[in-house]
Amino acid sequence: DKDLGADLASVLITQEELQAKIRELAAEIDADYAGRDLLLVGVLKGAVMVMADLARALHSPVSMDWMAVSSYGSGTRSSGVVRILKDLDTDITGRHVLIVEDIIDSGLTLSWLVSNLASRNPASLEICALLRKPEAAQAEIDVRYVGFDIPNEFVVGYGLDYAEKYRNLPFVGTLAPHVYGGQA
Ligand code: PRP
Ligand code: MN
Ligand code: MG
Numbered sequence: 001d002k003d004l005g006a007d008l009a010s011v012l013i014t015q016e017e018l019q020a021k022i023r024e025l026a027a028e029i030d031a032d033y034a035g036r037d038l039l040l041v042g043v044l045k046g047a048v049m050v051m052a053d054l055a056r057a058l059h060s061p062v063s064m065d066w067m068a069v070s071s072y073g074s075g076t077r078s079s080g081v082v083r084i085l086k087d088l089d090t091d092i093t094g095r096h097v098l099i100v101e102d103i104i105d106s107g108l109t110l111s112w113l114v115s116n117l118a119s120r121n122p123a124s125l126e127i128c129a130l131l132r133k134p135e136a137a138q139a140e141i142d143v144r145y146v147g148f149d150i151p152n153e154f155v156v157g158y159g160l161d162y163a164e165k166y167r168n169l170p171f172v173g174t175l176a177p178h179v180y181g182g183q184a
Helices: 015-032 048-057 108-118 134-138
Strands: 008-013 038-044 062-071 082-086 096-104 124-132 145-149 172-175
Touching: 015 048, 015 124, 015 145, 038 048, 038 108, 048 062, 048 096, 048 124, 062 108, 082 108, 096 108, 108 124
Parallel strands: 038 062, 038 096, 096 124, 124 145
Antiparallel strands: 008 172, 062 082
16 A cells, blocks of 8 residues: 555544644653753654654753664564664763653663663663553653553554554554554
């Protein structure tokens, strides 16, 4: 199908709901970091959309940097063993750092990332995640800013992919079963 919409089962969070939530989060972040220099660290590739919209919704000047990580191991689930594909360009020693993520699923990626970045001695280290699944809500990750707690369904769009597709949808949705082709 040429039309991405044909692959979707439902829209979980509309474009308007996403943008309204991002404005709320940005207002909180502006207030919390008033008078401090903030470095946003986006986690490639899923966080590109939320990073771009959140950064533009902030009124304070911020810096942005990016990390690319890959969790490997057997199966489709994150193993918690993470490898850095692209490290930060910035030395974060003494900086106020806010990690920006699209989704926390098992929480393994972020718990590894938090301990990795914490070992570099930032002045502060917090997390902003647009979406959070139930398993992560139980994990020992202290997420300062959460957009939406969502059910344990496979979601795509607004940065989130299935086999590298659907990231460019402006909303978050679930995929129709035929897309998985029985290999889910
Ligand atoms: C996805 C998502 C989060 C992570 C969450 O990234 O963007 O970064 O998985 O999963 P976890 O909480 O179970 O660790 P992915 O590894 O698919 O890379 P991508 O961002 O390039 O899609
Ligand atoms: Mn990711
Ligand atoms: Mg992915």
